[in-house]
Amino acid sequence: MLELYHWEPTLDSGEPLICLQEKQLPFASRYVSLLRLEQHREEFLRLNPTGQVPVLVHDGRVISEAGLVMLYLEEAFPHRPLLPKSLAGQYQAHFWIKYVEERIAPYVTLLGWHGFTRGALPRERLEEARGGIGRLPRERRELWQKALDDTYSEEELALARESLAVATGRLERALERAPWLAGESYSLADIALLLAVRALRVVQPDLLSAEGAPRTLEWLARLEERPAVRETLALARVPAPERLFAPGPEPARWG
């Protein structure tokens, strides 16, 4: 029995959702509304004390962290493989999954929350959020506190933008060398980056111009045509979920 606790089909919940669709695995969907702060309720924190989705429960075992959930699904259900056969390709897939978590997701969620989501939330919701974060471990609590107060420094915002510019350059160069991120075949790396790039298109559209990132745009269009991707995106419960952000992984504190 597979159960997936997830939010909208965006970073990070969309990663295992697409993976499950690609592998055609039946699963029980447990929707956790991040806008209603359901991830900070006690029942969810018993499952994952950091208050982060997605969480997979497989025969009672709890598997957390989007990229690692995808790798788990791949190894527990190896049919319809989503990793290349070659070790070089597998290394690339591991590399990109980590890259999204460390160098893209923290910044895209920071800029997205700061620029789009926070201002769109009703004041009562922000006040309500302050109550819930008291149940989080200190690191997550401080991350949320900063997000709710919107006290990002100019240096932090500039570093986020600069890092995303570096990341898009790196992605474009990788796609000049091969049609997919892990080489000749579609893989978990493309799934992870697809959702990151869809978020980036909202947050920093200038980084994805036809002149600056032609390969990335072509790759994105190719991915968005895949049936499993279309079906996953159609699971959205709110209009334009790609414009919604919740504070994500913590930006690296020391490089």
Added chain:
Amino acid sequence: MLEVYTWEPNANSGKPLLMLKEKGVAFTHHYIDMGKREQHSPAYLALNPGGTVPTVIHDGQVLTESSPALEYLDAALEGPELRPRDPYLRWRMRRWIRFLDHEYCPALAMFGGAGASERMPAQEAAEIERQVRDIPIPERRRVWRLILAKQVPQGELAESSRRIAAGLERFERALAEYPYLGGPEYSLADIVAFITVYAMPLTRPQEVNDRKTPRYMDWFRRCHARPGTRAAFALGRGWVGERVAATRKLLGV
């Protein structure tokens, strides 16, 4: 053909050294002196444009991200397997590696950086900018700017100290469930942890000791006693050897 471009058997730079010694695989160690900032030299950047250590080259395949590189090497090379086969235990191993790479080891590295910073000569701001200009990753550039300017923030150091202490409970809990971090067997999770924390009984005796962290101490003793560990530390040229010797003496290994 296996070549490892790296610095001391310490933290990220030591990961492939410890791992390859555990596998018992022959390789060439090209010493990159981080004290002289050789990892930012044009020759090294041509090899690894990110300017980070280690870089591993296996039959022409260039590996620059150390934890994914360990998974690749474990699958590609002869020797004992260092990843559990069970998917759940493998997740557990990777969850530890993520925690170490993203949260725990950076907190420890900040103290290393602050120590190096104190030993730095005072320099003009323009000179510092000239030195960090060629560091390709923005987050790394920020770190080096803080080190060179002798401005590692005290508040961030205090937070790192808190996290290091809090992490001790996590080690102790995990080692109550299984003898090693990833499960019943020694795995890449232990390698990634140990090569960074190996001297903690020496450097943080108030927090890491037989009374407060008995399972963690037992794990230190088992890891220090491994032949692969000894062989990896023997590759050190500088201060690592002294720290290891003093830690072993304290542990009675």
